[in-house]
Amino acid sequence: MNPSSQSSSRPFEQLSAQSGLGCGPVALAPLARRYGTPLYVYSADQIVERLKLFQEAFASRDHLVCYAVKANSALAILKLLAAHGAGFDIVSGGELERVRAAAPDALARVVFSGVGKTAAEIDLALRANILEFNVESEAELELLAARAAKLKRKARFALRVNPDVFAETHPYISTGLREHKFGIDIGRARALYRKAAGNPWLIPHGISVHIGSQIRSADPFGAAVDRVARLVRQLERDDIQLASIDAGGGLGIDYHGGHFDAAAKVSEYASAIDKALGSFKGRLMLEPGRFIVAQAGALVTQVLQVKRTGKKTFVITDAAMNDLIRPALYQAHHDIVPLTPRKGKPRQVDVVGPVCESGDFFARDRVLPPVQPGEYLALLDAGAYGLAQSSNYNTRLRPAEVLVEGKRARLIRRRETIADLLVPEIP
Numbered sequence: 001m002n003p004s005s006q007s008s009s010r011p012f013e014q015l016s017a018q019s020g021l022g023c024g025p026v027a028l029a030p031l032a033r034r035y036g037t038p039l040y041v042y043s044a045d046q047i048v049e050r051l052k053l054f055q056e057a058f059a060s061r062d063h064l065v066c067y068a069v070k071a072n073s074a075l076a077i078l079k080l081l082a083a084h085g086a087g088f089d090i091v092s093g094g095e096l097e098r099v100r101a102a103a104p105d106a107l108a109r110v111v112f113s114g115v116g117k118t119a120a121e122i123d124l125a126l127r128a129n130i131l132e133f134n135v136e137s138e139a140e141l142e143l144l145a146a147r148a149a150k151l152k153r154k155a156r157f158a159l160r161v162n163p164d165v166f167a168e169t170h171p172y173i174s175t176g177l178r179e180h181k182f183g184i185d186i187g188r189a190r191a192l193y194r195k196a197a198g199n200p201w202l203i204p205h206g207i208s209v210h211i212g213s214q215i216r217s218a219d220p221f222g223a224a225v226d227r228v229a230r231l232v233r234q235l236e237r238d239d240i241q242l243a244s245i246d247a248g249g250g251l252g253i254d255y256h257g258g259h260f261d262a263a264a265k266v267s268e269y270a271s272a273i274d275k276a277l278g279s280f281k282g283r284l285m286l287e288p289g290r291f292i293v294a295q296a297g298a299l300v301t302q303v304l305q306v307k308r309t310g311k312k313t314f315v316i317t318d319a320a321m322n323d324l325i326r327p328a329l330y331q332a333h334h335d336i337v338p339l340t341p342r343k344g345k346p347r348q349v350d351v352v353g354p355v356c357e358s359g360d361f362f363a364r365d366r367v368l369p370p371v372q373p374g375e376y377l378a379l380l381d382a383g384a385y386g387l388a389q390s391s392n393y394n395t396r397l398r399p400a401e402v403l404v405e406g407k408r409a410r411l412i413r414r415r416e417t418i419a420d421l422l423v424p425e426i427p
């Protein structure tokens with residue numbers, strides 16, 4: 001790929017012919033040699049920049065950006081975001097423990113989402129005195145009330161409503177239609193708030209929506225918040241005052257290189273939401289995940305072999321679907337760039353990993369400059385749902401992670417060892 005076609009929305013740019021691709025000013029090849037591959041590298045500067053885009057776009061109203069931990073749950077990244085005022089959207093007790101480990105003060109800024117919370121997870125969150133439970137069913141509301149009464153701790157809750165809004169994205173990450181498993185039918189919500197208002201252990205605190213992920217247009221966000229804001233006005237007539245509206249996450253990025261203006265995207269998103277909120281004076285909460293971390297990260301991998309079979313050329317890398325499953329799971333596209341561009345005629349190749357599955361590919365029929373065994377490639381825009389969705393399939397060790405802060409790079413997760421993997425097993 002031509003380096004000039006990379007937009008400044010990515011922190012990965014060619015530094016010079018010798019240094020090759022860098023993350024900010026830090027060359028990637030020396031990091032790959034030092035820490036080994038596959039290796040995730042993230043730009044702290046871009047992560048903070050993206051958080052600030054949201055915070056500044058909503059500066060004129062009371063707001064809280066709760067980063068969706070599931071997108072990338074590295075402790076160092078959670079700590080960084082907490083230091084810049086972020087709250088967190090969690091979907092499990094495990095993610096709560098990550099927030100506690102990274103930034104215990106931020107527990108007061110945690111919202112707990114998810115369709116299947118266990119009693120143990122609810123207890124953990126009640127004891128941690130999190131900001132809000134985003135409740136996804138009537139049965140869950142009953143369970144929350146029961147646990148709150150048992151622990152004698154009041155629970156602030158929001159109903160996650162399903163606004164029945166269609167958002168154009170991959171079917172696996174679309175969540176805002178009535179046919180999806182997420183949320184409570186918006187028509188049922190009013191009755192549930194009225195019922196909960198009579199329970200001494202439940203505090204009706206907010207209302208939330210999340211219509212899916214990797215949504216590129218601002219319109220569906222506006223439509224969803226508009227429906228929610230209407231319901232908030234109805235509830236006010238019932239004397240139920242909600243302190244917050246949570247617009248969820250889901251703002252998408254552009255995985256294909258070229259120009260991507262992140263600031264313009266956020267400002268378009270912010271005006272759609274602002275308009276839909278109308279006269280609402282409470283707090284706006286947001287749960288962006290991907291938009292904050294995706295473009296800040298790359299997965300660096302080494303070419304093991306170049307294999308020709310029939311008409312096809314396969315570039316076999318030491319990274320595989322267990323390290324980054326998005327291409328296999330969502331047919332997702334990641335731009336692939338050699339760390340040191342090589343002269344020669346570009347060739348059409350498949351870039352694949354060594355895992356024993358035909359679905360183990362990163363790119364099919366991709367035109368790349370000639371690559372040789374031993375050289376490094378970067379899979380771009382891998383900061384979100386990369387390591388977070390990795391596994392040990394084929395008993396492969398999960399990659400190390402490096403965070404680049406200004407001119408410095410530091411290891412934030414060491415590569416796993418076989419000993420790590422075998423610990424829980426009983427032969």
Ligand SMILES: *Cc1c(COP(=O)(O)O)cnc(C)c1O
Binds near residue numbers: 089287
């Ligand atoms: C996954 C998720 C998010 C984050 O989605 P992104 O597309 O990464 O912004 C936010 N809120 C909820 C409830 C989620 O499930």
